[in-house]
Amino acid sequence: MHSPLPVHLLCFAIASHLLIFKRFAVLDFGLAVILLVGLPGVFLAGASKLGVLELGLRVVFECYIQYYSFLALSIISYRLSPFHRLHSFPGPLICRVTNLWIAYIAFTGRHHQYLSELHRKYGDFVRVGPEELSIGTVDGIVDVLGIGGLPKGKFYDSIKNKEGPKSLNVLPPEEHAKRRRLWNRGMNSESLTEYEIMITRRATQLMERLSKDDGPINIIKWLDYFSFDFVGDMAFGGGFELLEAGCDKEGIVQIMEIFMVAGFTIAHVPWLGQAIGYIPFTSGPMQKLRDFGTRIATARVEEGSSKKDLWYHLTDEAGLEKEKPLKEEAVSDGTLAINAGADTTARAIAFLLFLLLDDPIHMVRVRAEINSVFIKGENVLNTSKYTSLTYLEACINETLRLYPPVPTNGTRKVQEGSGGRVVAGRFIPEGTEILIAPYVLHRNPKYFAPHTDDFWPDRWLVSTSTTGVIGEEKVLNMNAFIPFSYGPQNCAGRNLARLEIRMIICLLLSQFEVSLAENFDKAAWLDSFCDYFVMRATKPLDVVLKKL
Numbered sequence: 081m082h083s084p085l086p087v088h089l090l091c092f093a094i095a096s097h098l099l100i101f102k103r104f105a106v107l108d109f110g111l112a113v114i115l116l117v118g119l120p121g122v123f124l125a126g127a128s129k130l131g132v133l134e135l136g137l138r139v140v141f142e143c144y145i146q147y148y149s150f151l152a153l154s155i156i157s158y159r160l161s162p163f164h165r166l167h168s169f170p171g172p173l174i175c176r177v178t179n180l181w182i183a184y185i186a187f188t189g190r191h192h193q194y195l196s197e198l199h200r201k202y203g204d205f206v207r208v209g210p211e212e213l214s215i216g217t218v219d220g221i222v223d224v225l226g227i228g229g230l231p232k233g234k235f236y237d238s239i240k241n242k243e244g245p246k247s248l249n250v251l252p253p254e255e256h257a258k259r260r261r262l263w264n265r266g267m268n269s270e271s272l273t274e275y276e277i278m279i280t281r282r283a284t285q286l287m288e289r290l291s292k293d294d295g296p297i298n299i300i301k302w303l304d305y306f307s308f309d310f311v312g313d314m315a316f317g318g319g320f321e322l323l324e325a326g327c328d329k330e331g332i333v334q335i336m337e338i339f340m341v342a343g344f345t346i347a348h349v350p351w352l353g354q355a356i357g358y359i360p361f362t363s364g365p366m367q368k369l370r371d372f373g374t375r376i377a378t379a380r381v382e383e384g385s386s387k388k389d390l391w392y393h394l395t396d397e398a399g400l401e402k403e404k405p406l407k408e409e410a411v412s413d414g415t416l417a418i419n420a421g422a423d424t425t426a427r428a429i430a431f432l433l434f435l436l437l438d439d440p441i442h443m444v445r446v447r448a449e450i451n452s453v454f455i456k457g458e459n460v461l462n463t464s465k466y467t468s469l470t471y472l473e474a475c476i477n478e479t480l481r482l483y484p485p486v487p488t489n490g491t492r493k494v495q496e497g498s499g500g501r502v503v504a505g506r507f508i509p510e511g512t513e514i515l516i517a518p519y520v521l522h523r524n525p526k527y528f529a530p531h532t533d534d535f536w537p538d539r540w541l542v543s544t545s546t547t548g549v550i551g552e553e554k555v556l557n558m559n560a561f562i563p564f565s566y567g568p569q570n571c572a573g574r575n576l577a578r579l580e581i582r583m584i585i586c587l588l589l590s591q592f593e594v595s596l597a598e599n600f601d602k603a604a605w606l607d608s609f610c611d612y613f614v615m616r617a618t619k620p621l622d623v624v625l626k627k628l
């Protein structure tokens with residue numbers, strides 16, 4: 081019995097890599113599996129027919145092993161070679177070889193820090209995967225995210241509903257612009273006034289719940305419940321009632337957390353995501369969320385509503401569009417409101433509260449400002465006075481700068497066949513996935529200085545033009561501040577989020593004296609900040625509340 085011919089097999093593996101896998105099979109797991117099983121079989125059949133080798137179990141086994149080894153060798157050599165289209169961009173060797181590494185980093189929750197370190201080491205353009213670049217200069221924002229920028233990349237492919245209707249955030253530009261009109265109506269100032277009533281009701285309920293506990297409480301849990309209840313009211317006219325239950329009774333908050341870790345990890349390796357999709361129970365959590373959305377949307381349709389909630393706008397109940405949106409699309413977008421609007425806002429409030437408690441100077445200033453704008457006994461939820469809360473606004477900006485709730489965001493793609501694009505003055509070849517991470521820009525002293533890594537709200541005050549140190553100028557590049565992303569696909573709910581944050585902080589501080597629990601480990605809490613697309617502190621934020 082002859083063994084397979086290594087040189088021939090090596091040539092066959094290189095040819096199949098360059099002619100087939102590199103061009104056609106990169107994103108389709110099913111096709112890749114068929115090719116991986118089929119191609120060595122073709123080689124064996126050919127070699128046997130030519131009488132070069134005699135088929136046997138051992139020969140077949142060796143042939144398959146050698147083929148896979150040679151194929152891996154060919155792929156790695158190509159990715160490291162000067163022939164690769166991203167060869168001129170610097171980056172760690174392991175990232176050039178495989179995106180399994182960055183997927184592992186994402187799984188650890190340290191993606192944001194890793195990217196920041198890479199940019200400090202390699203500069204504005206870093207190759208973070210075989211076909212992925214991270215761009216850390218403000219000059220790239222308009223080219224990538226602005227009007228006429230780049231379409232969304234593989235991250236969004238991995239999260240979109242393959243069979244059913246797509247939500248706003250994964251639509252191609254033209255469809256997106258049409259659907260975004262509904263969202264823009266649902267988020268204009270008239271709509272926000274409607275939602276204020278809903279926020280007030282839930283914020284009041286939150287305060288009542290908080291006043292029932294006198295021991296330390298994990299305020300993150302309650303902020304999450306507030307946020308889910310409110311977004312449920314706004315999108316579907318109700319449905320969660322987590323504040324009432326005092327627990328995550330349907331497991332929705334937990335489902336979202338699991339989904340975010342799994343989704344953010346596998347988004348870096350699309351074929352892995354597809355492979356996992358073949359395992360029956362893995363799509364369960366997302367399906368449960370969609371089913372939940374469908375259930376509460378159906379109830380909303382049956383019961384109707386006297387309020388102009390988001391559903392009213394997403395289904396175009398006012399009849400302003402030429403074509404009526406499909407109910408399924410509205411369900412998908414209502415579910416997106418929950419995905420995009422609940423935990424992001426709750427986490428922003430939690431981090432702001434922590435930063436105010438971390439250094440009492442800030443807390444004292446915010447309290448003094450609230451007390452000066454609202455005279456004793458006045459309703460602190462009178463939002464018409466919020467423009468006077470300039471220090472609070474500065475604290476919110478500074479929180480969103482240091483701890484952006486979406487720290488690194490998803491990729492955009494230079495389309496295959498487009499001939500490439502110039503981004504921030506550099507030519508980027510077609511097929512490249514590009515990441516512009518808010519966390520990277522926000523922590524760059526070129527754009528925010530001094531105290532780049534510290535909470536310094538004064539940087540946002542117009543009155544602070546210098547740093548207090550002679551010769552040291554304040555640097556504040558507003559263009560580099562993108563917690564809500566930028567351009568036509570920026571955050572549809574940014575004004576709503578700011579409104580919620582201000583209302584909750586004003587109400588909380590006007591009703592309670594807040595302090596961190598005894599022996600609270602501040603450093604450990606901050607260190608538990610993880611990036612799973614939406615940020616999360618994995619440790620509880622234990623505070624003690626005393627009614628004022």
Ligand code: HEM
Binds near residue numbers: 425428564572578
């Ligand atoms: C502090 C809170 C929030 C932050 C930091 C935030 C941040 C972001 C970011 C960075 C994006 C772009 C994501 C991407 O490119 O894939 C985004 C998109 C989006 N956000 Fe927010 N968001 C917040 C709150 C909200 C709220 C309260 C809502 C409303 C329910 C909302 C609704 C949306 C929607 C619908 C999109 C998709 C927009 C589109 O694709 O056109 N967000 N958000």
